[in-house]
Amino acid sequence: MLYVIGLGLADEKDISVNGLEAVRKSERVYLEAYTSILLVDVQKLQDFYGRAVTIADRDMVETESEEILSRASEVDVSFLVVGDPYGATTHTDLLLRARNAGVPTRVFHNASIMNAAGASGLQLYNFGQTISIPFFTETWKPSSFVERIAENMRIGAHTLLLLDIKVKEQSVENLARGRKIFEPPRYMSVSRAVEQLLTLLDEKAEGYSEDAYTRETLAVSLSRVGAEQQVIKAGTLRELAEVDEDAFGPPLHSLILVGKRLHDLEAEFGEAFAVGNGWKEGCKKLVQHV
């Protein structure tokens, strides 16, 4: 049996009891570690699970999945995923390959940023499509997602922005020379994300429109959701841009843009997270519009 097990968001004990039982009876255990990260290291997982854990990088999951699926019809194999197993296309793809190979599978769900974003106090049913924001490079400032934000905003929905993660990336030079030397991992901070959003606005990037956002758009930042050291901040993009980057703390970060169909309860819940006057003033305008 191939168990695909969500680990939740923060530490080794966010796994469900069902998931833990499956891990502990597995002959091999893999951890997918390139679409998200836990806030503890692998050693801690191994100690708690009492099992050796093999880190599975993108190559292993996407092109060498035979190893993971090997003999999984006869013995139990666990594939661990930060968040929920269906949080990334790559896991759905692995489940599909298992199915096509006749390997029985069982999925254990867990919290992911897609539902834990509710910690902002913004109600999940009011969210539209989720957006991923990639890092700008020296030569490329991707902006195609801005139109998706505008689509959500036009119907009054909130937008969850997932911030880029770069793990095991090679520099252009190392890639060209075929050297398997990897850059240190990079996790986009809220500060960086806001800066990129405002750059697209200032430069009137392709697809940018005021329907998507302005400096006065309300936003809620989430750092390390579900962990004891969770940090949530709320304010206008202008205000969040002025917050010291350190105040958001270590990764992972996400950002929510607030849609105009805001409810009183959502507005009130966010007050505890406000970094300035912008939250309360902005909410007042929105709630009047409903």
Place this chain on the structure above:
Amino acid sequence: MLYVIGLGLADEKDISVNGLEAVRKSERVYLEAYTSILLVDVQKLQDFYGRAVTIADRDMVETESEEILSRASEVDVSFLVVGDPYGATTHTDLLLRARNAGVPTRVFHNASIMNAAGASGLQLYNFGQTISIPFFTETWKPSSFVERIAENMRIGAHTLLLLDIKVKEQSVENLARGRKIFEPPRYMSVSRAVEQLLTLLDEKAEGYSEDAYTRETLAVSLSRVGAEQQVIKAGTLRELAEVDEDAFGPPLHSLILVGKRLHDLEAEFGEAFAVGNGWKEGCKKLVQHV
């Protein structure tokens, strides 16, 4: 400390290890049991947690929350929620009241239908706003949500439909006479939901438009997601309407309407759930449009 703990979706062991540790050190434990249900009964929870569990109905949570919050600054109290703690407005409200009363809180996240809907193979980032479908009554066929579906469909997003749950409802007569006699709980089935959708279409209900859905719209049904007895079915609304109600099995059920921005992987994953030819044919049309 008030712990608000997500139980996940299926049984007593879907709780996280962190959540279980919090329950086991709590002096009082409440279970919110009117916005959703687990697939096991309270006795099973009590046996596994080793704690007495008090069922909290809507009155207790919404108007008598003092009991739940009582002495929660001095002792540990657990409030258990099916799914994730932020899945329903009522829990956010309880957290807000705890905050206002100066009671420290800690939330333990878990899977909820909002992210476990990924079990359909439809990617969560492609979902728009989530809709709740209420039961028709003898005198009222609510249809205001249809415009919300249309909003999602126009941007190509999928729509998760949460199906009505009626717990501890009183008949009109009992309500009028002030008799605390409650009707048996009712959980809307996929069959009932599809029937109601098609009735609104046939009667051209207020707000209905073809932008929202037709008989040929693709849909995926979810029954008891996350449980071993999980059932998923895919097809057009016309096809799902013809499936025997028993085939969907016991509650809880949800339904997803498929948006036109469908990816190949999503289409392929759904094939295993198809009840007829409609899925494959419908997907072919959609994927060509992308």
